[in-house]
Amino acid sequence: MDNQGTDRPETRTALIARELSRYNADIAALSETRLADQGKLTEIGGGYTFFWCGRSPDERREAGVAFAIRSRLLQKLTKLPEGHSDRLMSLQIPPSKGRKATLISVYAATMTNTDDAKDKFYDELSALISIVPKADKLLVLGDFNARVGADYQTWSGIIGKQGIGN
Secondary structure, eight states, X not given: OOOTTSOSOOOHHHHHHHHHHHTTOSEEEEXXXXXXXXXXXXXXXXXXXXXXXXXOTTSOOOOOEEEEEEGGGGGGOSSOOEEEETTEEEEEEEEETTEEEEEEEEEXXXXXXXXXXXXXXXXXXXXXXXXXXTTSEEEEEEXXXXXXXXXXXXXXXXXXXXXXXX
């Protein structure tokens, strides 16, 4: 991870790598990263490589998605993670028993976003899902900014009355 001989605080990626290692996670989908452009960073001591997709540096960065992948697994990937927007990123895992798996990291538009922004996100997600071969396993991971709570009358048919709070 970061240089242990300094009093400089750990970087965010070093902290995330340490937590992922503690949980023995091989791959994690990250959202609300707020990193610029697309990139890749390896935490040498942490054992993870981060791939991200965000907006350009001159735009307001309020979203961003990423994958953290255990570095020793990178050689098994046939293709590196692909960024589609600051809210969608995909990763294809090579065949296991003949079946590939496609992982999609998402950060959905929030209720405060415009209807156009929300529609654009779900249209892009739908288009991305539609190109995944039917034989592949599909995992959609991330933050859908879902509502939970006990206000089931306002959100009838969407949430149940088992939630806590509003």
